[in-house]
Amino acid sequence: MSSKSFSKLAFISSAKPSAKAALKALSQRYGNHDAADADAIIAIGGDGFMLHTLRRHLPLIRRGLPVYGVNRGTIGFLMNEYSLDDLPERLAKAEPTTVHPLKMVAQAAGGELTEVAFNEVSLFRQTQQAAHISIIVDNKVRMERLIADGVLLATPVGSTAYNLSAHGPVIPLGADVLALTPISAFRPRRWRGALLKGTSKVRFEVLEPVKRPVSASADNSEIRNVTSVTVEQDLSASLTMLFDADHGLDEKILLEQFVA
Template identity: 50%
Template sequence: MGSNHGFSRLALVASDTDRAQEAAAELAGVHDWVPMAQADAVVVLGGDGFMLHTLHAMLDAGAILPAYGLNLGTVGFLMNRYRSGSRILDKVNRSRSIAIAPLRMEAVTQTGVRHVACAINEVSLLRETRQTAKIEVSVDERIRIKELVCDGVLVATPAGSTAYNLSANGPILPLDSQLLALTPISPFRPRRWRGAILPDRSTIRLRVNEPDKRPVSAVADQKEFRDIAEVSLEIAGDSELTLLFDPGHALDERIVAEQFLA
């Protein structure tokens, strides 16, 4: 989708930080804001963490709006630069859209309880005790690694590839790449396996070996489930989200530059 969206009704949400609240107070008088239920798009004031919180809230409510972020946090990888006094409606309407699809996780506990959750950034499996985890890795119903001995493993979307995935030495993925990163966390065996880049149409299954002795939790963004036996993952194409970026945002350049930081 290009520019000139034709939005007229905007909602405004802000994190509870002083900077975001000050910006919200400044913007309160420059536009006739409406509640989320009546809006065409939402303006999000804060950092990446608050943007993810807002996107999850819309997913949970089943009312997904295009989201235009203004960075008043720390990182702001998913946000636009905040400039005071700007004509916010014009900026939102001139923005370009990037669609992102979250991961849908179905996790089964050792007692057979099933949990379903969506992750915009990543799903991670993490050992619960001092014992290393042993995880069988399957992609598209084919076992690729019979036993990954590790602290954990994660599957990241492009939106999440610069977050936990990057700190675990996983690859950075452009937002429009239609790829997933499968990244081990402190792998012990196979020693040389550094992970994989997969098409986002892939179905991934992570099964915990020796779960009684080596318990593992599953975390979908910030939502945790403990004592997991197996996790299945696939893109939730029916829950696509839209992020709005200024034309001069140079998001692609930021993705490239991030890979050369010392």
């Protein structure tokens, strides 16, 4: 529970009509401040908009500005239920969750590019040809050639997103591990992935990149025609997300493990 006062709030929303209507109602009730002067950012929309918010306001969030999501999207795994009433009190009682993003450095046809991801970094074939990818963990080759649609590395926060759809494991918050999960693996056919230490540095080398081109995505930011991608958790970046006390992110992740 936070002891911080939340008198100045920065409301932002997605373009969805229900999110824009909530933005108008909340701003009229509580006022709307610039994020640089606010006690918290209130992101109104869905999970995709939350990821966009974290990326857009990363410098402020790195310095300790918390983010509270209000669900006006579809799934809302990273969000809280929408209510017009008692928002400052809900924020004061909210449970803070610290997350560390992934840092992706991709070598591509256009040069080197760096991106951050809060859910996962994924590599995926660009054509009908299966991707051929070598996987190196902490400078040791762990798989010489994965033949698959792709592969991803997910954080605990992202373990219930694309990773879960690819049959990867759900990771409890605080476990300090990352999920390395293949996407429709052809060879080795029975490989289901691995759990890695949170401090691991993973490098993906794209084999035959001209014949079998591969794209890399850091959440929803895509880079095409990559030749190699290095991913590690940025432990120096501690970001705070706020969740209602009875709907904390750790509880949501736990519940996902008991869904039939």
